[in-house]
Amino acid sequence: MKNAVGREIPDSLLVNGKEVYQGKNYMDGKYIQKAAPKTRRYETPRESKIVDSIVQALKDCGAKSGMTFSFHHHLRDGDYVVNMVMQAAIEELGLEELTIAASSLGAAHDPIADYIEQGKVVGIQTSGIRGRMGEVVSAGKLKTPAIIRSHGGRPRAIEGGEVHIDIAFIAAPTSDCVGNCRGVGGKSDCGSLGYAMTDAKYADHVVVVTDCLVDFPNFPTSVEAIDVDAVVVVDSIGNPKKIASAAARITQNPRELMMAEQAAKVISVTPYFKDGFSFQTGAGGPSLAVNLFLEQYMDERNIKMGWAIGGICGPMVELLKKGKVGKVIDVQDFDLDAVQSIHTTPNHFEMSASQYANPANKGAFVNKLDFVVLAALEIDTGFNVNVLTGSDGVLRGAPGGHPDTAAGSKVCIIVTPLVRGRMATVCEHVVTVTTPGDCVDVLVTDYGIAVNPLRPDLIECLDNAGIPHVTIEALKEKAYSLVGRPDGLEWEDKVVAVLEARDGTILDVVRKIKPFVL
Amino acid sequence: MEILKPAIAGTLESSDAQVTVEPGEGGIELSLTSSVMNQYGRQIKATVLETLERLDVSSARVTVVDKGALDCTLKARVECAVFRSCGASAANIPWGGAVR
Numbered sequence: 322m323k324n325a326v327g328r329e330i331p332d333s334l335l336v337n338g339k340e341v342y343q344g345k346n347y348m349d350g351k352y353i354q355k356a357a358p359k360t361r362r363y364e365t366p367r368e369s370k371i372v373d374s375i376v377q378a379l380k381d382c383g384a385k386s387g388m389t390f391s392f393h394h395h396l397r398d399g400d401y402v403v404n405m406v407m408q409a410a411i412e413e414l415g416l417e418e419l420t421i422a423a424s425s426l427g428a429a430h431d432p433i434a435d436y437i438e439q440g441k442v443v444g445i446q447t448s449g450i451r452g453r454m455g456e457v458v459s460a461g462k463l464k465t466p467a468i469i470r471s472h473g474g475r476p477r478a479i480e481g482g483e484v485h486i487d488i489a490f491i492a493a494p495t496s497d498c499v500g501n502c503r504g505v506g507g508k509s510d511c512g513s514l515g516y517a518m519t520d521a522k523y524a525d526h527v528v529v530v531t532d533c534l535v536d537f538p539n540f541p542t543s544v545e546a547i548d549v550d551a552v553v554v555v556d557s558i559g560n561p562k563k564i565a566s567a568a569a570r571i572t573q574n575p576r577e578l579m580m581a582e583q584a585a586k587v588i589s590v591t592p593y594f595k596d597g598f599s600f601q602t603g604a605g606g607p608s609l610a611v612n613l614f615l616e617q618y619m620d621e622r623n624i625k626m627g628w629a630i631g632g633i634c635g636p637m638v639e640l641l642k643k644g645k646v647g648k649v650i651d652v653q654d655f656d657l658d659a660v661q662s663i664h665t666t667p668n669h670f671e672m673s674a675s676q677y678a679n680p681a682n683k684g685a686f687v688n689k690l691d692f693v694v695l696a697a698l699e700i701d702t703g704f705n706v707n708v709l710t711g712s713d714g715v716l717r718g719a720p721g722g723h724p725d726t727a728a729g730s731k732v733c734i735i736v737t738p739l740v741r742g743r744m745a746t747v748c749e750h751v752v753t754v755t756t757p758g759d760c761v762d763v764l765v766t767d768y769g770i771a772v773n774p775l776r777p778d779l780i781e782c783l784d785n786a787g788i789p790h791v792t793i794e795a796l797k798e799k800a801y802s803l804v805g806r807p808d809g810l811e812w813e814d815k816v817v818a819v820l821e822a823r824d825g826t827i828l829d830v831v832r833k834i835k836p837f838v839l
Numbered sequence: 840m841e842i843l844k845p846a847i848a849g850t851l852e853s854s855d856a857q858v859t860v861e862p863g864e865g866g867i868e869l870s871l872t873s874s875v876m877n878q879y880g881r882q883i884k885a886t887v888l889e890t891l892e893r894l895d896v897s898s899a900r901v902t903v904v905d906k907g908a909l910d911c912t913l914k915a916r917v918e919c920a921v922f923r924s925c926g927a928s929a930a931n932i933p934w935g936g937a938v939r
Contacts, residue, residue: 713877742854742907743875804909807878837877839884 326705326754328829334819340826345728345759348824353681356482358525361550369498371552375409375530378551379488382526384410386417388487391479391524393517394425394449395492395504395653399563402492402530404432405555411441420444422484424475424516424674425719428452429563437463446484448472449719450709450818458817459715461833467716467818469709469755469831472652473678473685473725474823476519481681483825489524491517491549492558496531497539500549504654504671505664507533509559512654512663513633514543518673521548532558541664543671565657571613571636572606576738576767580607583788584694584736584765585614590786591779593691593731594618597627597647601687601726604634604655605696607736612636619645630677630686632722633659633669641666650686652677652722678725680823687722687729695723697737699744699751702793704758704773706735707751709820712744714810714834716818720755724823727760732779739766745800745807747793752810753820754829768799811835842899846924849908849916856908858887858916860924863898867891873905886910890917894937899924 322330324341335341363370372378390410392403403423410416419441421433425448434453436442443464450458450467458467470478478484493502494509504514509532521527521544529544529552538546572578584607588594600615602608613636619625626646629637633651635658640646648668654660662669678687687693698718699707706727709718727733737746747766762779764771771793772780783790811834818831842862849857853874873883883905890913891899899921905913918938922928932938 712875743879743909744907805879805882807875808881810877834877837880839871839876839880 324827326703326757326828328754330827330830331816334816334827334830342757342822342826342828345757347826348680353481355480356485356523358523360525370500370549371498371554375406375553376413378528378553379410379414381551382488382528384414384416384488386419389420389422389444389485391486391489391520392421392423393492393514393520394423394427395511395514395516396509396559396564398428399560400429400492401557401559402490403430405530406490407433407436407442411436417441418443420446422446422486424472425449425721426451426454430454440464446470448475448721450716451718455716459831459834461815461817463817466816469720469818469820471678471720471724471823472516472674472722473680473687474821474825476673476675476679477681477823477825479519479523480675480679486520486524488526488528489520491521491527491529491544493529493531493544494558495533495535495539496529496552497535497537497546498552499537499546500527500529500544500552501537501539501542501546502529502531502544503539504543506535507531509533509557509561509564510660511564512660513651513671515652515672515677516674517544519675521545526550528553530555530558532556565654565660571610574606577607578610580736580738580765580767581610582614583770584611584734585618586788587734587763587765587770587783588615588692588732589618590782590788591732592782596624598691599627599689600629600692601631601690602694603696604632608694608696609634609636611694611736612640616640616645630690635659638662638666638669641669678722678729680725680728685729687725690726690730692732692734693726693730694734694736695727697735697746699746699748700735700737700761700764701748701751702797704761704764704793705751705754706756706761707753709755710753710831712752714752714812714831716831724756724760727756728823732763733761734763734765735761736765739768739796739800740804743804745797745804747796747800748807749797753831755820757822757828764793764796766796769796771796840894840896840921840925842896842921842924843926844924846920848919848923851904851906853906854908854912856903856905856913856916858920859902860920861900863900865898867896867898868900870902871905872903874907875905883913886913887917890914891921894918894921896921
């Protein structure tokens, strides 16, 4: 059945009430029955929940084949915990048919590809999927289609019981002996633990894995001991060099700076750019650089930003410290400046992924967002964005908070070069729709700006300010005139991944790519 | 033109292509790898073969390692490799003739 972004969704996936994507805010006003976990009573007072090993923790939590384990990705490319736990479960306990439900997976998790090939891991639910794991899943080696969700879609699915977590693993930079966790302190600081919060509340069992045990009570907590079954102390939960990058620098690339300048200019001519406005930007080069230019406009007009959310990087922390932003609330910290700032800079707070972006709660932060500036691998003439699959059709990205912030914000601006190497970023049809075009408002490229015709109000703003803009079709033709018109990808029928819209409907599927023969 | 000795042109940088030509045994034997194979493999092949034909190369082993080069880059790299293989790259390039 064709959905609202024109993608053909196989009927075999439309079971148990699953529907195809119908458009923005389709689920508004509907009710969701929240699922409650089955948790164990720890009534007899005990001094400590520390157990000797991950294997012991798995045994204590009744780990068995067929279970779903959850993880969070605050340790990013430095994470050791996913591999550590899966190795213990599969190689030491001999478990099979396991599903990994992670907030994201990345380059650190290549070894999981082996478990997929061996058939030990049969399900993957995640936002990001990259590296070898992306390749083996794209090759059709995972037993069930991977389920890809946004950062807001994931807590929705967990809270609504679509994902039942048997054991949640919390990678904690610090924990006390009963499992009060924080992301600050220790040797593997990551700052916010926002993605782990829903897991801890909705999993049957929760295991904390830490490399820094601190005195009880480890307060204020990100994950509370009242939800934790066991604490395992290991030598290291991650490689600090890869957990948080050095302070994210503003790009020096003139093309990226030019695009950032244009994006800031667009923001400045809308009626939402007024004292107290709210803002989020991605961590990519041109997106991050928008901070710089926006500050100039804020100074000129003598206005301040009310609040910012995200994925937070150093440049936003700088604005906070200068008193140009009222509050920063974050679900994840990308660089050392942000990690060091959370809990020490006044008005820098932590929030859960649900509070950040879940479309099924009673109002996530994204719903009050004025502006978001995002990147794209591809954007098509329907303003649909792909941030998941490469031009060869292989899984190598993550929707992250892209669809959530795009849908919630009043103005969603995509900043991307028109072409990358030989790839046309602006194209006729994106490989995979990860953010639907009805949520995307403005496209800024190095060859011009296009505004979604669904937003005549913004077109008027740009016209009044004398900012030139063209149709997105014109940008696509310009791109093709530079790089040539690409051949379409060829697919087999087999679905290797299902891309859920943030509301739980099916936005797109990724099929197995046909081997290319010249 | 006749390919007299192995020659190479181009780099493995993004948006470039590295083209190697070697003497062949009659006909063009093309080996192509590309970072944009699925979407542009056929166009790259056509561009390389057209360029060789324009240079009147009928026998060669040609290896192209493409990193997303535009057509103009591909043509230039093929031309350069062929001229180098004939020791004809130092002077008297037929600008506007076979090279255009």
